[in-house]
Amino acid sequence: MERLGKHRPLKMGRSGLSGLTTLRSFIVLGVTLMACLQGGCRAEQPWPLWESYARSAFDSQGRIVDHSAGDRTTSEGQAYGMFFALVANDRARFDKLVGWTQDNLAGGDLAARLPAWSWGKAPDGGWKALDQNPASDADLWMAYSLLEAGRLWHDPRYERLGTAMASRIAQREVALVSVGTTILPGPQGFHPDAATWILNPSYLPPSVLSYLATTFPRGPWGAVLASLPVVLTQGAGGGFAMDWVAAGGALSPMASTTEQRAGERSGPAAGSYDAIRVYLWLGIADPETPGVREALAGLAGMAAYMKRHATPPRRVDEAGAVVEADGPVGFSAAIIPYLHANNMKAEEKVQIDRMAAMKNPASGLYGADGLYYDQNLALFADGWLEQRFRFDRQGRLKVKWR
Numbered sequence: 001m002e003r004l005g006k007h008r009p010l011k012m013g014r015s016g017l018s019g020l021t022t023l024r025s026f027i028v029l030g031v032t033l034m035a036c037l038q039g040g041c042r043a044e045q046p047w048p049l050w051e052s053y054a055r056s057a058f059d060s061q062g063r064i065v066d067h068s069a070g071d072r073t074t075s076e077g078q079a080y081g082m083f084f085a086l087v088a089n090d091r092a093r094f095d096k097l098v099g100w101t102q103d104n105l106a107g108g109d110l111a112a113r114l115p116a117w118s119w120g121k122a123p124d125g126g127w128k129a130l131d132q133n134p135a136s137d138a139d140l141w142m143a144y145s146l147l148e149a150g151r152l153w154h155d156p157r158y159e160r161l162g163t164a165m166a167s168r169i170a171q172r173e174v175a176l177v178s179v180g181t182t183i184l185p186g187p188q189g190f191h192p193d194a195a196t197w198i199l200n201p202s203y204l205p206p207s208v209l210s211y212l213a214t215t216f217p218r219g220p221w222g223a224v225l226a227s228l229p230v231v232l233t234q235g236a237g238g239g240f241a242m243d244w245v246a247a248g249g250a251l252s253p254m255a256s257t258t259e260q261r262a263g264e265r266s267g268p269a270a271g272s273y274d275a276i277r278v279y280l281w282l283g284i285a286d287p288e289t290p291g292v293r294e295a296l297a298g299l300a301g302m303a304a305y306m307k308r309h310a311t312p313p314r315r316v317d318e319a320g321a322v323v324e325a326d327g328p329v330g331f332s333a334a335i336i337p338y339l340h341a342n343n344m345k346a347e348e349k350v351q352i353d354r355m356a357a358m359k360n361p362a363s364g365l366y367g368a369d370g371l372y373y374d375q376n377l378a379l380f381a382d383g384w385l386e387q388r389f390r391f392d393r394q395g396r397l398k399v400k401w402r
Contacts, residue, residue: 045400047088049382052364053375054093062096063104063119066372072120072130075105075138080376082145086152087389089401094149098158101142105129111164114139114172117186133186136173137203140183143169144208147215148397166212166219174220177247179234180227181220197247198254201232202277206292207285211395229294232278238320239301240271241278253318269318273373276312276327276334280377283337284384288393296341306339306347311354329358329366330374333381352385 057064057077064077078101085094102108105115114134121127143165150159172187177197183204184190190198206228213221235245237253246254253269279302285292301320305313312331314324332351339348355366355378363370366378383389390398 047084047383047386047388048364049375049379050084050088050090053084053379056363056365056370057372057375058093062093062098062100064097064372068369068371068373070120072118073104074119075101075115075117075135075142077372077376078105078115079138079141079145080379082149083141084379084383086145086149086397087383087399089399091153094145098146098161110142111161112168114165114168114187115142133188134173135186135203136169136183137185137200137205139165139169139173140203140205140208140212144211144395147211152397152399152402163216166216170216170219170221174224178249179230179247179251181223182227182231182247183224195248199231199235199245199247199251200243200274201235201241201245202243202274202281204228204231205277205281205285206289206295207281207391207395209395210285210289210393211391214394214396225290228291229298232282232291232295233298236299236301237269237271237316237318239299239304240316240320241275241299241302242269242271242318243274244269270315270323272315272324276331276377279338280334280380283335283339283341284380284391286391286393286395287341289391289395292341296338302335302338303342303344306335306344310350312351328371328374329355330371330377332358333366333374333378336381337384355381 057067058081059065063073064081065071065073066077078097081097082094085091085097098110101115102110104119106113115138116129116132117135117138118131119127119129122130143162146158146162146165150156150162173184174181175184175191175197177199182199184197185200185203192198204224206225209221209225209228212219213225231245231251232241235242235251235253242253244254244256245251255268256270278299282292282295282299287293301316302312305322309325311325312327312335313322314327314331315322317323332354336348336351336355339351359366360368360370365375367374386400388400392398
């Protein structure tokens with residue numbers, strides 16, 4: 001396609017064909033620009049990490065495949081994939097992700113049913129939903145991505161679908177617990193008795209919650225956002241975020257069990273693979289987002305640790321003592337925005353350098369094995385570092401291609 005400034009001056013001969021050709025070029029250009037405004041064009045500068053990840057994990061049907069876990073697919077993976085596709089202005093993959101998720105995780109209707117969290121090969125050899133219980137972190141990111149896709153690509157279908165999902169999350173996954181209104185990890189299994197609720201702090205991304213509070217002011221989202229710093233910090237262990245916390249009276253770290261999410265490692269209370277996302281969500285949020293500054297101040301254990309160590313810990317106990325050091329490359333990616341938010345420039349650079357050193361030039365992914373979870377954490381960090389996306393105070397998405 002010719003650029004606007006490249007057209008030659010209009011020359012009209014006896015037939016006027018030259019002028020007609022130029023006029024047609026302007027018409028084609030206008031139609032093409034309109035299509036781009038409606039989300040029909042790919043980004044001018046492709047996102048290399050997203051393309052590498054898609055080659056590895058995105059199948060032709062539209063599902064994200066976790067090769068490290070028996071080729072299963074989770075609603076989390078689908079939700080993150082939608083967000084990354086939106087950031088990359090990758091409408092084709094976004095559409096496929098939504099279609100596969102709706103058909104296989106939501107019984108054909110995401111507006112009426114929250115997606116099952118796990119899909120894969122069953123003991124009988126069939127491929128199907130393995131656990132119908134939704135996961136609220138995936139539901140939140142999915143609803144958010146649909147709503148913002150509708151806005152940025154001018155597609156009311158996605159706005160309607162995101163609105164329906166947000167309403168269903170509010171009905172099924174929001175609860176009033178001892179410390180306020182918050183998000184349960186799923187509709188079932190997280191309220192074992194009348195006085196106890198089980199919470200996962202990493203299921204509470206402040207940018208998403210601020211967006212929902214602004215978009216749906218009559219919903220419960222403002223109250224959820226108000227309780228955010230309490231949930232993140234009261235349940236912390238020695239200034240570190242925890243994977244799971246119990247809300248009885250006050251909050252306290254709790255052991256992870258296989259009953260919480262099938263396939264998760266059981267063990268004592270700790271901050272590890274779930275909790276690492278708490279630092280990521282706080283770091284990529286606009287610092288003026290309600291609750292972010294308070295949460296950063298209450299989770300200073302990781303900042304203090306990183307002043308003395310080159311790698312983030314893989315696992316800390318409920319007192320903040322390091323049980324396993326040397327977290328994987330995805331952990332380094334996750335804390336880069338957190339270190340930036342704490343004005344720790346030297347420590348931030350160490351983690352950026354570690355990521356660069358651990359990038360596999362053959363696959364374009366991070367780590368020798370290109371593990372699913374590491375890549376998702378890295379995609380959030382990489383997109384943020386390259387300013388492919390930002391959130392404003394209300395959680396609205398600002399993307400490079402706009």
